[in-house]
Amino acid sequence: MSLRRVLFVLAWLVLPCALAAIAIAAVLFARQGGVEPYRMPHTDRVVAADAATLARGDYLARIGNCRACHTTRGGTPFAGGRAFATGIGTVYSTNITPDREHGIGDWSADEFAHVMRHGVSRRGALYPVFPYAHFAEVADADLDAIYAWLRTQPASASEPPSNRLEPPADSRRALVGWRMLHYRPRDARIDPNDRGRYLVEGLGHCAMCHSARGERGSLPPEGHFAGGRIPGIGWYAPPLDRMQLARYSDGELADYLRTGTSAHGSAYGPMAEVVYASLRALTPDDALAIARHLKQVAPAPLRAPVGTEAGNDPGSKGVQVYAHACADCHGKDGEGKPGAYPPLQGSVAASAPDATNALRLVLYGGMPVALDDGPRPHSMPPFVQQLDADEIAAVVNYLRRRWGGRDSALTAQDVEAMQGIVVD
Amino acid sequence: MHRRSAVAFLLALSLPAFADDGIAERLAACAACHGAHGEGMQGTEYVPHLAGKPAGYLFEQLAGFRDGRRVNASMTWLVQFADDGWLHEIATYYAALPPRTQAADTGAEQLTPERRERAGRLVREGDREHGVPACSACHGPDLAGVEPGIPATLGLPADYVVAQFGHWRNGSRRAREPDCMREVARALSPEDIRAVATWLSQQPNATGLRPAPAGSVVPPVACGALQTEATP
Numbered sequence: 065m066s067l068r069r070v071l072f073v074l075a076w077l078v079l080p081c082a083l084a085a086i087a088i089a090a091v092l093f094a095r096q097g098g099v100e101p102y103r104m105p106h107t108d109r110v111v112a113a114d115a116a117t118l119a120r121g122d123y124l125a126r127i128g129n130c131r132a133c134h135t136t137r138g139g140t141p142f143a144g145g146r147a148f149a150t151g152i153g154t155v156y157s158t159n160i161t162p163d164r165e166h167g168i169g170d171w172s173a174d175e176f177a178h179v180m181r182h183g184v185s186r187r188g189a190l191y192p193v194f195p196y197a198h199f200a201e202v203a204d205a206d207l208d209a210i211y212a213w214l215r216t217q218p219a220s221a222s223e224p225p226s227n228r229l230e231p232p233a234d235s236r237r238a239l240v241g242w243r244m245l246h247y248r249p250r251d252a253r254i255d256p257n258d259r260g261r262y263l264v265e266g267l268g269h270c271a272m273c274h275s276a277r278g279e280r281g282s283l284p285p286e287g288h289f290a291g292g293r294i295p296g297i298g299w300y301a302p303p304l305d306r307m308q309l310a311r312y313s314d315g316e317l318a319d320y321l322r323t324g325t326s327a328h329g330s331a332y333g334p335m336a337e338v339v340y341a342s343l344r345a346l347t348p349d350d351a352l353a354i355a356r357h358l359k360q361v362a363p364a365p366l367r368a369p370v371g372t373e374a375g376n377d378p379g380s381k382g383v384q385v386y387a388h389a390c391a392d393c394h395g396k397d398g399e400g401k402p403g404a405y406p407p408l409q410g411s412v413a414a415s416a417p418d419a420t421n422a423l424r425l426v427l428y429g430g431m432p433v434a435l436d437d438g439p440r441p442h443s444m445p446p447f448v449q450q451l452d453a454d455e456i457a458a459v460v461n462y463l464r465r466r467w468g469g470r471d472s473a474l475t476a477q478d479v480e481a482m483q484g485i486v487v488d
Numbered sequence: 489m490h491r492r493s494a495v496a497f498l499l500a501l502s503l504p505a506f507a508d509d510g511i512a513e514r515l516a517a518c519a520a521c522h523g524a525h526g527e528g529m530q531g532t533e534y535v536p537h538l539a540g541k542p543a544g545y546l547f548e549q550l551a552g553f554r555d556g557r558r559v560n561a562s563m564t565w566l567v568q569f570a571d572d573g574w575l576h577e578i579a580t581y582y583a584a585l586p587p588r589t590q591a592a593d594t595g596a597e598q599l600t601p602e603r604r605e606r607a608g609r610l611v612r613e614g615d616r617e618h619g620v621p622a623c624s625a626c627h628g629p630d631l632a633g634v635e636p637g638i639p640a641t642l643g644l645p646a647d648y649v650v651a652q653f654g655h656w657r658n659g660s661r662r663a664r665e666p667d668c669m670r671e672v673a674r675a676l677s678p679e680d681i682r683a684v685a686t687w688l689s690q691q692p693n694a695t696g697l698r699p700a701p702a703g704s705v706v707p708p709v710a711c712g713a714l715q716t717e718a719t720p
Contacts (some may be wrong), residue, residue, distance in 0.1 A: 137564075138556025324569070340569035392515075404513075429517045431566045440509070441574070443517035443566065450520070456620035485561040487568060 092244035101182035121213025149296030153229035188236030201266035260357025298427035317355035323414030324433030371469025382462025540587025544636030546579035607687035633699035637713035649685035664712030
């Protein structure tokens with residue numbers, strides 16, 4: 065090829081493509097927040113640490129549930145190391161105790177606020193298992209109170225394990241690419257006086273579990289509170305909207321948040337942990353504000369339609385297993401027993417588009433949250449030793465068809481594939 | 489399940505102390521493996537009985553599963569979101585039930601006469617040379633346990649006991665310090681562990697002995713379990 069021809073191709077074909085690619089990248093980079101997230105603040109500012117501020121920081125850290133993710137079972141609080149299984153590998157939470165070398169002891173208040181708001185620390189961009197999109201909503205004064213309180217916690221020199229991730233996800237630079245595709249900071253923060261919304265969308269970070277995820281673990285707006293399978297945990301989180309929560313009164317929902325128990329059902333799995341570690345501390349006013357906010361959320365576009373297959377032939381085996389193993393407590397017609405056993409009609413286990421929760425509860429049973437100042441729980445026995453996989457599939461199909469309207473067609477293979485208790 | 493629920497219900501009625509609060513019914517999840525009376529059950533022989541063990545011991549185990557000092561996914565799954573009050577209530581309930589009187593593994597392998605003799609000597613006299621105290625020196629002269637924190641060793645399935653020694657050796661079962669069982673488990677050979685476990689599993693607590701009173705047994709080694717607070 066002659067030099068002229070090469071130059072011609074370059075000028076008319078390659079160059080425009082390259083320029084277009086650069087332009088697109090520039091736009092995407094601007095939309096993920098531009099360069100601001102990558103400029104760590106070097107300012108230092110004294111924050112108040114009086115008793116009232118510390119008490120507020122303690123409360124807010126509790127509602128944000130920092131401790132649950134940043135602590136291993138039985139480990140030093142806030143010393144990190146809890147494993148999070150994600151689609152790209154395992155991410156370990158960090159040490160956020162005041163240790164200067166291993167924790168965040170030499171962070172300024174501004175640096176702390178920057179990391180919470182932007183999801184970028186001095187090590188680079190953070191994996192989005194850290195809910196920075198939500199913490200960006202937290203007011204300055206509240207971030208300062210959390211910062212001040214964390215600094216009063218015992219320092220730990222423990223170093224969490226290194227993340228185990230496949231390339232290219234093991235590179236912090238690749239996270240900038242992820243942010244360009246999937247992270248869109250909001251222009252304005254929520255008014256803290258809109259208390260329910262402020263807590264739900266901010267520190268509460270409810271949408272991390274209760275939303276439908278998009279590509280590469282992203283949280284697209286159309287899936288916000290649409291419900292979905294929680295990555296790496298093996299539980300389904302129901303939608304949070306006015307349809308889903310219609311059976312709860314405001315007061316019932318507020319009580320459920322603080323105790324994990326209600327006339328409509330109890331929290332199990334990850335939600336039980338959230339109640340036990342975090343929401344139990346909610347003031348009655350905050351619990352009510354959250355309940356009121358959630359009960360008026362409009363259903364999301366990606367929300368699965370409600371089940372309509374009720375009355376389908378449930379199969380005789382499911383009927384038999386139900387009568388033998390379940391009806392004593394949950395009632396012949398799935399009506400439950402008030403104050404003891406929840407109804408199955410309309411329950412998340414029966415009506416969710418995903419059979420995961422029903423299957424886990426039948427296999428391994430459960431014990432609702434037992435708080436010293438809450439109701440004494442009624443447990444559900446595990447059936448993994450008493451029923452075989454065929455029987456478990458049959459009874460889950462039966463209860464989901466009869467009380468959830470779901471055309472459930474689990475097989476024994478599905479049941480076996482689901483086995484294994486996830487506790488951490 | 490019908491029968492088990494009925495048994496649990498009758499049991500609740502037959503125990504005036506618990507008749508009002510229906511604790512047996514609330515603990516259906518426990519009964520599935522440990523038996524309606526905490527006595528253990530057919531088909532789950534590797535699961536220990538609970539009935540009649542000291543409440544302080546039972547509480548420490550429940551809290552241990554919750555807080556990571558013991559490792560068993562089924563147990564952790566059930567107790568991980570419970571405050572101390574509920575765990576104390578569960579422990580007190582099972583502690584008050586009549587102790588298991590049967591041997592655990594009547595059909596287990598028969599020990600050769602030499603191994604039976606070796607096992608019996610370890611249980612009654614220990615192994616001075618390896619620094620292993622006798623089981624009976626701490627678990628009580630009748631091996632029925634000691635209040636408030638040392639469990640009976642009679643009636644436990646051999647596989648369960650062997651598994652516990654394994655957990656102590658690899659650090660996945662921990663008790664309050666000083667954790668003497670960790671040292672015992674490390675000092676015993678696998679052959680001795682298997683022999684002692686089998687020997688113990690074949691002894692019944694035929695007369696339903698309860699744990700010895702607190703302070704009646706002075707262990708030859710420092711024991712964290714005896715510093716367990718008695719359940720209120």
